[in-house]
Amino acid sequence: MTEQPRLKLSPKVSDEIRKTTCYMCACRCGINVHLTDGRVSYIEGNRDHPVNKGVLCAKGSAGIMQHTSPARLRAPLRRVGPRGSGEFEEISWEEALETARGWLAPLRETAPEKLAFFTGRDQSQSFTGWWAQAFGTPN
Ligand code: SF4
Incomplete structure (x- = not known):
């Protein structure tokens, strides 16, 4: 009787696992x-x-x-x-x-509260809030 090749039913998918939380929404599920x-x-x-x-x-x-997305932004873009x-x-x-400095500096010098700063649901809200406060806008 000839020996059958062994099937790899559970091949290793990685060489390292890091435990963290998902940041794709606000639920913060645990992920490996x-x-x-x-x-x-x-x-x-x-x-x-x-x-x-x-x-x-x-x-x-x-x-x-x-x-890994090929569409991921890798540098600032300017509309042409x-x-x-x-x-x-x-x-x-x-x-x-x-x-950005050219657009924002004159506004900061004259009426910083006219800047409404919106970032969507990003993962650095404390930082963006701090930035807006330092700029001088409560908005
Ligand atoms: S529900 Fe959990 S796994 Fe799904 S995006 Fe939100 S945090 Fe991530």
Whole structure:
């Protein structure tokens, strides 16, 4: 009788696991982030976490795209076509910051409260709140 090749029913998906919380929404489910050669390769729910007990929604699974999506922004963009045309060019951080400074400095000197600062649900609200306060706007 010839020996059959052994099937790998549970191949290793990573070489390292880091435990953290999902930041794709405000629930903060516990997740195990699998890394392969230091790069995120898989995200699963953490069964020991009291919030989700191992369950992970589709949005949480898609968190991997925050790191691997080819559409991820990698540099500041400046619109070069008509609004809505989707035409942009990459610019340096120095140019982006100088552009923002040029827009914001005159406003800060005259009426900083006219700036309404909106960031959506980001993960650094305490920092953005601090920034708005330092700028001089309560808005
Ligand atoms: S796994 Fe889903 S429900 Fe849980 S924090 Fe992430 S996005 Fe929110």
